[in-house]
Amino acid sequence: MTLALQPSEHDALPALVEEIVGSYHADPRTRHIGAGKLANRSTIIEIVGLLRELIFPGYFGKQSLASGTIGYHVGKLVTDINDRLLEQVHHVLRHEALRTGTELPAAESQARQIVQEFLGAIPRLRAILATDVQAAYEGDPAAAGPDEIIFSYPGFFATSIFRMAHELYVRDVPLIPRIMTEYAHSLTGIDIHPGATIDEHFFIDHGTGVVIGETATIGKRVKIYQGVTLGALSTRGGQHLRGVKRHPTLEDEVTVYAGASILGGQTVIGQGVVIASNVFVTQSVPPGTRVTVKNPELQYRNRKPQEFKQELPLDWVI
Amino acid sequence: MTLALQPSEHDALPALVEEIVGSYHADPRTRHIGAGKLANRSTIIEIVGLLRELIFPGYFGKQSLASGTIGYHVGKLVTDINDRLLEQVHHVLRHEALRTGTELPAAESQARQIVQEFLGAIPRLRAILATDVQAAYEGDPAAAGPDEIIFSYPGFFATSIFRMAHELYVRDVPLIPRIMTEYAHSLTGIDIHPGATIDEHFFIDHGTGVVIGETATIGKRVKIYQGVTLGALSTRGGQHLRGVKRHPTLEDEVTVYAGASILGGQTVIGQGVVIASNVFVTQSVPPGTRVTVKNPELQYRNRKPQEFKQELPLDWVI
Amino acid sequence: MTLALQPSEHDALPALVEEIVGSYHADPRTRHIGAGKLANRSTIIEIVGLLRELIFPGYFGKQSLASGTIGYHVGKLVTDINDRLLEQVHHVLRHEALRTGTELPAAESQARQIVQEFLGAIPRLRAILATDVQAAYEGDPAAAGPDEIIFSYPGFFATSIFRMAHELYVRDVPLIPRIMTEYAHSLTGIDIHPGATIDEHFFIDHGTGVVIGETATIGKRVKIYQGVTLGALSTRGGQHLRGVKRHPTLEDEVTVYAGASILGGQTVIGQGVVIASNVFVTQSVPPGTRVTVKNPELQYRNRKPQEFKQELPLDWVI
Secondary structure: OOOOOOHHHHHHHHHHHHHHHHHHHHOHHHOOOOOOOOOOHHHHHHHHHHHHHHHOEOOEOOOOOOHHHHHHHHHHHHHHHHHHHHHHHHHHHHHHHHHHOOOOOOHHHHHHHHHHHHHHOHHHHHHHHHHHHHHHHHHOOOOOOHHHHHHHOHHHHHHHHHHHHHHHHOOOOOOHHHHHHHHHHHHHOOEEOOOOEEOOOOEEEOOOOOEEOOOOEEOOOOEEEOOOEEEOOOOOOHHHHOOOOOOOEEOOOOEEOOOOEEEOOOOEEOOOOEEOOOOEEOOOEOOOEEEEEOOOOEEEEEOOHHHHOOOOOOOOOO | OOOOOOHHHHHHHHHHHHHHHHHHHHOHHHOOOOOOOOOOHHHHHHHHHHHHHHHOEOOEOOOOOOHHHHHHHHHHHHHHHHHHHHHHHHHHHHHHHHHHOOOOOOHHHHHHHHHHHHHHOHHHHHHHHHHHHHHHHHHOOOOOOHHHHHHHOHHHHHHHHHHHHHHHHOOOOOOHHHHHHHHHHHHHOOEEOOOOEEOOOOEEEOOOOOEEOOOOEEOOOOEEEOOOEEEOOOOOOHHHHOOOOOOOEEOOOOEEOOOOEEEOOOOEEOOOOEEOOOOEEOOOEOOOEEEEEOOOOEEEEEOOHHHHOOOOOOOOOO | OOOOOOHHHHHHHHHHHHHHHHHHHHOHHHOOOOOOOOOOHHHHHHHHHHHHHHHOEOOEOOOOOOHHHHHHHHHHHHHHHHHHHHHHHHHHHHHHHHHHOOOOOOHHHHHHHHHHHHHHOHHHHHHHHHHHHHHHHHHOOOOOOHHHHHHHOHHHHHHHHHHHHHHHHOOOOOOHHHHHHHHHHHHHOOEEOOOOEEOOOOEEEOOOOOEEOOOOEEOOOOEEEOOOEEEOOOOOOHHHHOOOOOOOEEOOOOEEOOOOEEEOOOOEEOOOOEEOOOOEEOOOEOOOEEEEEOOOOEEEEEOOHHHHOOOOOOOOOO
16 A cells, blocks of 8 residues: 555655755855865775675686686776776765865876776785785684685675775875775774785784774784774774874784783784784783783572572563 | 476475465464565665764765765765655654554654654764764773774763664554664674663663663763673562563762672662672662772682693594 | 776787786786686575575565464465575585595585575574564663664674674574674674674673684673674684684673673683673683772873864865
């Protein structure tokens, strides 16, 4: 059954539409009208999908790739990515110039330059992502092989998207890097700011709840578990803290177990350090140290018989 | 290669189909047959998308909106939302009446009334959401501007969907509000029950793992970080606790840092209180207080040489 | 405006394509070329959708099902699921044989056998999932009825997908079970390894951040909250620990509150045990025990007037 609008309701609509349009004019913070094109989130997510096809050939997108003809497939992918990314980068550069009132006469040529450099970085991204697959395989007894990692490991997915986004972030592309990493965040619960610096052989296991802040620095062969925060000590300064190093540095071969928090821009976790579950660190730790907490003493008591009583089954209401 | 069914397998299918259909009759809890239309999750998610277009014009959906013709665009959106939402609300009201055996002769006119009120609330929703954008911008040094917040901040996304869902919840619409907030939960890891009461300038940073219960009350300018629970002390009473205030009250200007839990319906966190990371609170806190825990003492020991030994690289299996 | 490629850029593309193709040959870990079809993630997610339609008739997919004609609908669904799943299982069995260098002359007949057994398990899956709906309804005061649970509860969604995936896991199907459970993980933040063993009346509330490891065993009427880990004590052994029981056992009627961690393959949590929030357990607990931690003492101090000072409102930049 379709419920058609009654005449009386139609009468009410124009006034409502007018009121909503009026509210657009009243508050500039939540509208984007007459101000040039912005980034398109869906297109950016499509670009991420094409990049995954390009970086992991045969796993995503077209299957049954043959060595002899792979060049045609790659050529098509690279052209598609180039065209779409160029358009998006151009939009955000122009919009950023408008927003901040700076001059940007060369938005188009700047966009071309950035996208060309980005595509040129693909072989390097492939090489470092292969080390991340290796790290996941060595670090997780449940990993059946590289296929499973590339197909289904959320930590590897988030790391892949981060590495792409970071290449745009370091080239001062606004908006797009964060849209990319928040896309990964929404699918994995892993929140890596595109500004973070992360070296090779990086592995996040399980990953839900991980937060890695904008100015964090992470060395080689670092392993992180679910619920770990590499965060700031305070954000009370708000926008006045913009650009300041607020998040910690982890040197090579650091392991951080589930639920631990490491806070502060001056905090350096030395090479080979192991941080145990739920540890809360706000100061530097020298290399080769294992940091634990004395877990709070557990208290045991017997439950009373009435606590065991099953809930009476409720009448089932369908 | 396609694997066609072999004759012998086809022979097995009718018996299996009969057995599955039999299982539908055996248990009413997991089937919905011959009982009128229910809500359609996909349609509700589409409605949420249209509402985001309406509330944040130019950011989602059609771009390049011009001031002169924006009224046509809004008129079309409002009509679309009205028609689809009306149908869904009508379905769930009728179904709820059937389910609970109450009389509901006026489901259709009631649905019309609800949807009209809901659409009438859009300008108010826009106004309060603009304060949420402002709160995110002021509260996060990494925020580059309002565009980035509207496009990509999960806390703002979850808050937006919550505010829509809450308008339906307070009008006693079954099912739909929770489908909306669980859609946001699935994309952000932020679980806000549509029954919660949340005032203006609300900001959730990072957000994964946040839980805000049905009867929680939150004042103005409150800021919450990832992993915070505003929960119930116990749910052992099960359905007998339905409707009782089980979740805490946060007054204005409260900040709750990552991983803290505040539990209980009688717990009131006074104005301007700061709750530090990992604090576990089950009692009221007076205004203007900073609550911390003495973090458990860390234990440092040097790792032994053999613990440093790199894992031997495993043979790589492709 | 479309930005077309300039001739000079076109000139640069062939060299880039060649370099990328070269990188495919250099590293076998992140490419899958000329090696037979693998699993297709999108198809597997479609299969999960069809299975949800089959298991919860009238809730997902086609609505308005009538008792008289339901057999036709089920017949069509079962055939569709059979065909698609058969193809996917065949691919992964053949690929696994290639990967590990074992003989698998009968991949096709083995795939047929597995899929037939899997479909035969559907009535049993329906029966156990009905107990999970019941457990959610009894355990959550906010649950308005079974419809809301089936439509929108993330814990129930993750449990449903886990129960499907487990049926394939126990039949030694590679890759597909993990793709299924990681799909659920991405939508719910609940990470249940398909190898875990979970009995009836299982309820996960809220759920974000829950991790249940490969060799965990869970009895009847167990209830788990957000952020709970059933994990391993150490994974330093890497692939050498493969197959060893590394995750705990929970007996019947155990409740584990938010943020608790239970670790170790030798750890047995006895019948009726309640584990309070944030408890960290690495040893067995006898039946009928309530385990709590003395929560760290809270420290209260008054905030100084200057800490109350509102941030000056920043100039709003649009």
